[in-house]
Amino acid sequence: MKLILLNKNCKRITVSFFFFFISVCVAFGQSEKPNIIYILSDDQSWTDYGFMGHPHIETPRIDELAAEGLTFTRGYVTAPLCSPSLASIITGLYPHQHGITGNDPEFTFEKPRYQTDWQTARSRLYKDYLDEFQKHPTVPQLLQKLGYVSFQSGKWWGGHWKEGGFTDGMTHGDPKRGGRHGDEGLKIGREGMTPIFDFMDQAIADKDPFFIWYAPFLPHSPHTPPDSLLQKYLPKAPTQAVAAYWAMCEWLDITVGQLLDKVEEEGLTDNTLVVFVTDNGWIQDPERPNRYAPGSKQDPQDMGIRTPIIYKWPGKITPRMDTQNLTSSIDMAVTTLEAVGLDPLPNMQGINVLDKKALSKRKQIYSMDFSHDMVAVEKPEQTLESRMVISGSWKLIDPGAANGDNQEVLLYDILKDPMETKNLADSHPKVVKKLLASLDKWWPGGSGPN
Incomplete structure (x- = not known):
């Protein structure tokens, strides 16, 4: 009888320790989450x-x-x-x-x-x-x-x-x-x-x-x-x-x-x-x-x-x-x-x-500029003013359909010209072509939400 009781007690101790161990692990896991x-x-x-x-x-x-x-x-x-x-x-x-x-x-x-x-x-x-x-x-x-x-x-x-x-x-x-x-x-x-x-x-x-x-x-x-x-x-x-x-x-x-x-x-x-x-x-x-x-x-x-x-x-x-x-x-x-x-x-x-x-x-990384007011959720290109891509020292701004101020592609060396004062697009046509292709691959400006 004592042996049986001892076994039962041991079992209880084992089960109790198991749940204690699990609770400690859970608490430790929570503390590790930043x-x-x-x-x-x-x-x-x-x-x-x-x-x-x-x-x-x-x-x-x-x-x-x-x-x-x-x-x-x-x-x-x-x-x-x-x-x-x-x-x-x-x-x-x-x-x-x-x-x-x-x-x-x-x-x-x-x-x-x-x-x-x-x-x-x-x-x-x-x-x-x-x-x-x-x-x-x-x-x-x-x-x-x-x-x-x-x-x-x-x-x-x-x-x-x-x-x-x-x-x-x-x-x-x-x-x-x-x-x-x-x-x-x-x-x-x-x-x-x-x-x-x-x-x-x-x-x-x-x-x-x-x-x-x-x-x-x-x-x-x-x-x-x-x-x-x-x-x-x-x-x-x-x-x-x-x-x-x-x-x-x-x-x-x-x-x-x-x-x-x-x-x-x-x-x-x-x-x-x-x-x-x-x-x-x-x-x-x-x-x-x-x-x-x-x-x-x-x-x-x-x-x-x-x-x-x-x-x-x-x-x-x-x-x-x-x-x-x-x-x-x-x-x-x-x-x-x-x-x-x-x-x-x-x-x-x-x-x-x-x-x-x-x-x-x-x-490269990308950014985009839209009008303050939105026209249609399924047609974001209607209010697209510019797409931007930054690659190394280059930054290209490509005008969108809603850009009423400027339809000229802009290219800047933003490491030398961080305030973007000199457009270099005409003197670097290959760079412009490459960056425009990158923009189109990322989002051509007419696909809508996906």
């Missing part, structure tokens, strides 16, 4: 950071992030406009694929834009574009398979945060309450970081790995920085409008520091992948406050599409300032998924930038 934070600047030139050499703008916390991460100074976004650019970041697809090529659908309305009636009418027409976008899984949706919780804050064009695959968030998307591009989410950063910090606290308490979309309305207009920052830049800037924009850039930097400090305080730095990018560029008009100058936002020049891109993950990513390799915001989804052990979806267009072989094999 938390992920996307920091998305809004309307900022690639030149407007301390580490990128700006003589006046101070961005010490982003500079620190750049020094501690793998920083690509030759990064690009998929479009010089926020809605298509952000949609590409979260899906890993180009605008002509995910269906969001502009900010708003084109329609005639008697009353001024952005009023409640206009918002309601826009929402009805925007549904076709949102339906197309939602056919494609987002990064937070895919991460949820591994138990991630996720939080949306800041700029967001995809309706309610739930429609983007987030488990929590701020944006409601209701047009009757101003829902268009972020609504309540646009308070983040400008009015503090509490919603993100509360989410982090809950995820930590629940022992859930988390994904944070931090896309503050910074340095985006209205340029209303704290007065202390404005006063700091007024003596340095040529005009008050420029000073206000410069101050907004530092305000963004301060909030980035607050977020990274929270990560550090919670002991999560070593197990957190931080990715930084800007949605599109900006040149501040010196005479008109809150206005951008030509050649930046909504334009195909580098001041509209170029951005530094930073990946920081201590112990996993070796810090390095990469001034040679070309990268794109299209890479963020693929890189993130592979970092957590998930296979990217077959139609995702980027590469894992942590894969040195893939990075070295890349010969």
Whole structure:
């Protein structure tokens, strides 16, 4: 009897140890999944950071992030406009694929834009574009398979945060309450970081790995920085409008520091992948406050599409300032998924930038410029203004059907001429031919969403 009881006890001990072992493995596995934070600047030139050499703008916390991460100074976004650019970041697809090529659908309305009636009418027409976008899984949706919780804050064009695959968030998307591009989410950063910090606290308490979309309305207009920052830049800037924009850039930097400090305080730095990018560029008009100058936002020049891109993950990513390799915001989804052990979806267009072989094999990257207003989700070529390809030192801009300003092919040596002042197309016809062929192979401009 004692032997039988002993056997039974032993069996219980064995079973109990087995489940203990499994629980430890599960907990260990969860701790190994990195938390992920996307920091998305809004309307900022690639030149407007301390580490990128700006003589006046101070961005010490982003500079620190750049020094501690793998920083690509030759990064690009998929479009010089926020809605298509952000949609590409979260899906890993180009605008002509995910269906969001502009900010708003084109329609005639008697009353001024952005009023409640206009918002309601826009929402009805925007549904076709949102339906197309939602056919494609987002990064937070895919991460949820591994138990991630996720939080949306800041700029967001995809309706309610739930429609983007987030488990929590701020944006409601209701047009009757101003829902268009972020609504309540646009308070983040400008009015503090509490919603993100509360989410982090809950995820930590629940022992859930988390994904944070931090896309503050910074340095985006209205340029209303704290007065202390404005006063700091007024003596340095040529005009008050420029000073206000410069101050907004530092305000963004301060909030980035607050977020990274929270990560550090919670002991999560070593197990957190931080990715930084800007949605599109900006040149501040010196005479008109809150206005951008030509050649930046909504334009195909580098001041509209170029951005530094930073990946920081201590112990996993070796810090390095990469001034040679070309990268794109299209890479963020693929890189993130592979970092957590998930296979990217077959139609995702980027590469894992942590894969040195893939990075070295890349010969060119692409971008595209569409009209602000969209005509038809199934015919993106109707509002195509330019296709862009960057290959080595060359950049080619090919005009599309909606480009009413210029139908001339533009070719620049952007290493020698980063401000794109001299068109070399006539003197390098072979380069033009080769790059046009590359563009047509990538997307001829008439295939529609796929």
